Amino acid sequence: MVFNEIGIMEISRFNMSHCVVVKKIIQECAKMKMEKMVLNRFNESDGWGEINPVTLSSDWSRVARLLTLAGLSVVGSLGNVYMISAVMIEDHLKKRGNTFIVNVALADLLITGVVMPASAIVILAGLDPATEVCNVQWFLAILSWLVTVLSLAATAAENYSRLCLSPETYARLTTRRVTIIVLSIWAVSIIVVTIQQIFNVGPSYCKRPSGILLYQAMTASIFFILPALLTTFYYAKTIMQVRLARTHPSFKPPVAFGWDYSLMKTNMYSFCLFFLFWVPFGVILFIDSVKSISPKLFYNLAWIALSKSCVNNFLYCILDRHFRSAYINLFHYCCCKTTVTFSRRTREVARPSGDVRVHIIPGYNMYSYTSPQRSGRECTKVTSGKRTSANRPPRPHHNRDVYEL
Incomplete structure (x- = not known):
């Protein structure tokens, strides 16, 4: 009897220990399954496809991804810098209202100058899955997106007031007010995006939360649909009023009006380009909060949306004559005049002052000459009249200094 009780106790103890072991195994399996689901959701899995939100699809070779991101970054950043510089140096583009166009270029520069180079660095460093980098990239991407949306709406309103309202009304849009509007756009965008990142209440490029x-x-509705409707309204109203005004025989606008109207249409095409690149990703972002979407489709559309920042500056170069002219002059200035050369001849004891040839860009007057000899000859021309080339003494070419900057 005693042996039976001892046997029953041992069996019970064995069963209890066995249950504990089985319970631990089940918990470990559940934990591993959860970790695998999270990892698959973020990076790679058998059913979701191999893709990283920071470094593109692993179907591409490492070199191909690196060259693609580096090329987009260089081309996009150079184009955005050209776009900003064009507004600063082109005479017709030096208007306070075009500050909003510069603001769009600055927002695009966040993508091409920070987000894309960060992905290239991650590929070189071999960081995977680079969660911290992904969070920073999403913060800058959504910040650039919001600044662009608000700046496009402000651009449409400014174009309408410039073309359709009286000069007195447009004069109320002073430089100070334009500066306040631009700073307000950045302040509101930074506050909204920061709140979203801190409380995790918005859509995320990295975690892809559901149920929101x-x-x-x-x-x-607040930050996209409403500004888009306002932008569409202002452009449509501007086009209708200009077409109505052109039907009157007495309507003879100055040349500058035609240039401003052409720039307005370019701004409208830029707005359509923004929609074309970002709307597909926005639709997928909404669907993903309800139903799981393939990460390959999700992140490919996301990178297509980000690549808009590399294309917008070329749109202005193609469609607007003043941007195109500024781009050409900037290209010649940056690429064809990159060195400083000094051409010197042998000097005599009595050396006359030479001409100075200076390369300058304001107004695109590429060269300017100044010298005492030239000033003296100009004064002589005024007093003695025109000289023929036969009577003019030959100009000595020695003793001449040419400074080409």
Whole structure:
């Protein structure tokens, strides 16, 4: 009897220990399964496809991804810098209202100058999955997106007031007010994006949370649909009023009006280009909060949306004559005049002052000459009249210094 009780106790103890072991195994399996699901959601899995939100699809070779990102970064950054510089140096583009165009270029420069180079660095360093880098990239991407949306709406309103309202009304848009509007756009955008990142209440490029469809709908209505409707309204109203004014025989606008109207249409095409690149990713972002989407489709559309920052500056170069002229002059200035050369001849004891040839860009008057000899000859021309080339003494070519900058 005693042996039976001892046997029963041992069996019970064995069963209890066995249950504990089985329970631990089940917990470990559940934990591993959860970690695998999170990893698959973020980076790579058998059913989701191999893709990283920072470094593109692993179907491409490492060199191909690196060259693609580096090329987009260089071309996009150079184009955005050209776009900003064009507004600063082109005479017709030096208007306070074009500050909003510069603001769009600055927002694009965040993508081409920070987000894309960061991905290239991650590929070189071999960081995978680079969660911290992904969070920073998403913060800058959504910040650039929001600044662009608000700046496009401000550009449409400014174009309408410039073309359709009286000069007195447009004069109220002073440089100070334009500066306040630009700073307000950046301040509002930074505050909204920071709140979203801190409280994790918005759509995320990295974590892809679900169940936030209502919040996404409210956010999109305030910060995307409403500015888009205002932008469309101002452009449509401007086009209708200009076409109506052109029907009158007495309507003879100055040449500058035609240039401003052409720039307005280019701004409108830039707005359409923004829609073309970002709307597909926005639709997928909404669907992903309800139903899981293939990460390959999700992140490919995301990178297509980001690549808009590399294309917008070329749109202005193609469609607007003043941007195109400024781009050409900037190219010649940066690429064809990159060195400083000094051409010197042998000097005599009595050396006359030479001509100075200076390369300058304001107004695109590429060269300017100044010298005492030339000034003296000009004064002589005024007093003695025109000289023929036969009576003019030959100009000595020695003792001449040419400074080419």
